[in-house]
Amino acid sequence: MVIVGVLTCIAAGQTQSSQTQSSPQNATPHAAQPPVKVNVLNVCTPSPEEQREISSALAKVPKQPLFSTDFEVDRGRSSLEENPRFLQPGGNAQLTSDSGVADWVRIRREFSVQALFSTVQYSFSRDPSNMVETLVFRVRDPKELMQLSIEDSASSVTTAEAMLGMNTPASRIKLERFGKSSVVLARCQAAEGKPAPDQAAYEPLFQNASGILANYRRILAASHLVPDELTRISATAPSNVKRSKTGTKPASHKHGPEPQSLNNQ
DSSP states (O other): HHHHHHHHHHHHHHHHHHHHHHHHOOGGGGGSOOOOOOOOOOOOSHHHHHHHHHHHHHTTSSSSOOOOHHHHEEEEEEEEEGGOOOGGOTTTTTTOSSSSOOOOOOOEEOOOSSSSSSEEEEEEOOOOOOEEEEEEEEEESSSSSSEEEEEEEEESOOOOHHHHHHOOOOEEEEEETTTSSSEEOOOOOTTTTSSSOOOOGGHHHHHHHHHHHHHHHHHHHHHHHHHHHHHHOOOOOOOTSSSSEEEETTTTTOOOOOOOOOOOO
């Protein structure tokens, strides 16, 4: 009888211990998973309000800007695995899976203090599969709008002179907002088993963005600077070095903000 009583007490203690460990009230705080918030950007058919925001931002870009004396011209070659953020193509460009490299040129100018925007940055990149132009305007005193970017791309790689001379139309417009999700409008192709979305209503926005890109391509002399800098890259970059970069800056140059990408959708 004594042995049975001892075994009964042990079994009861084990049952109580098991119930205590499985009780949700005794779970550690680390077991609770934080909520995950996912923002889905409708880049093919933005809402009327988002269209108005894009139109308003494009209208604020000065057609005849006044620049300060500071400027920056950089060039480089980067392995695709280490591609700088500001060279990442948008939805219409395709990343290659081989171990190629991307040659890129970046031109940066500062607006006068009276302008809404503080800097404009133009970049051109060319890899084995794509050529991409990106124009970025950064707001001097960001409140709602922080940055406006316009991009075009070509999936057939030719010469930089050929692409820059064609005035390739804009394929992607992005607004980065303070404390809010980004607003993006991109040219969308037909998906598998589905027709291409009707984007006729957004064509005026694309045309406006294309005009801004063409204007600043001319103002920044990109059609001359980019081919010259790409030639220097081919002439000076060692073939056994995965990444190299040189830049030309005036002695009075003030370091500005680091280049930022246009975000994947």
